[in-house]
């Protein structure tokens with residue numbers, strides 16, 4: 435496919451690998467923020483193309499992984515009602531709550547549907563006026579414009595039987611929290627290309643300047659990732675720090691202004707809980723005052739369900755780049771993609787799941 | 800989850816007052832909302848995530864990224 439295949443060219447990848455080898459003189463640790471990037475790195479075995487002295491840390495950018503257990507439990511509670519059609523992206527269905535997952539609810543005969551786009555829910559709401567249609571609005575800045583548009587359209591169309599269960603998180607606050615931790619090991623970031631196609635990269639300049647850290651906004655294909663790594667290494671070796679944009683075919687400095695303005699209209703910035711990481715100030719969105727009628731948590735009056743993560747799980751440290759999956763005693767025995775115990779195993783983009791899938795079970799790097 | 804893939808706009812139409820398009824992803828066609836790329840036209844490639852086009856792929860930048868990569872290869876051969 436155009437704009438995909440050319441960036442998977444193995445000759446180019448080999449040449450980039452050689453350039454990285456030549457450029458690297460010291461030990462460096464680089465974190466890719468986004469779960470989609472983690473998945474590509476493991477799928478294409480990109481770590482094998484890097485010198486031993488470069489360590490990739492896999493960051494917290496998988497929204498499925500970081501959705502708190504408590505919200506999964508709320509989703510399960512809402513979906514288990516006769517008067518509800520519960521709609522979700524497919525990858526949320528297998529995420530375990532404390533007792534059940536959405537797939538289990540569906541198996542019990544409740545109406546749980548996978549949608550491709552949040553707009554699909556509006557058609558479902560129109561066609562089922564006697565049901566409450568609830569959408570599980572999960573995601574980073576990439577997905578927020580789509581989810582915001584579904585709410586805005588519902589208001590415009592006067593759809594009173596549509597609401598969303600919001601779990602929106604944002605990237606800059608979580609990478610800031612990683613950089614602020616005393617045991618931080620990250621020396622450069624591959625920035626999240628698709629998040630930046632919406633938000634642009636101005637916020638990342640602030641972070642780069644403040645923490646004196648290179649950030650290279652990077653795409654998702656093998657040569658994109660290798661070029662992003664090369665640009666990080668060149669900055670690190672030269673003692674520089676700035677934001678560079680490797681993904682210029684899809685990302686502009688200002689981002690997508692039209693998308694940003696609808697997100698601003700529909701959502702307010704709020705503190706958010708992250709599975710594995712805990713609460714991070716101003717790290718996500720909630721529905722704004724004008725759109726509060728579309729808030730499923732309000733409509734269904736769910737008393738707070740608190741849930742504890744299994745003590746054995748070290749996903750919080752994995753999400754910060756402090757530990758690797760093999761350091762967890764549960765990895766690949768008690769905890770597998772079929773029986774996930776924690777954040778980083780629940781989605782195929784999670785680090786534990788990606789290590790499991792691509793056979794890096796004994797991997798120590 | 801933040802997967803976004805490039806597709807070709809085949810035709811544009813209006814639904815519930817928003818611009819939509821039929822977008823072709825290597826043969827698979829999907830309805831895609833164009834509200835966030837108001838200048839996109841048929842024949843453009845757009846980056847699509849959960850049924851929304853987030854940006855029009857910048858052909859010039861796409862070429863120049865590939866050129867940079869190819870130049871890196873040639874440098875190595877010297």
Ligand code: SF4
Nearest residue numbers: 747748762769776786
């Ligand atoms: S293997 Fe499972 S239990 Fe261990 S850190 Fe990963 S998600 Fe948590």
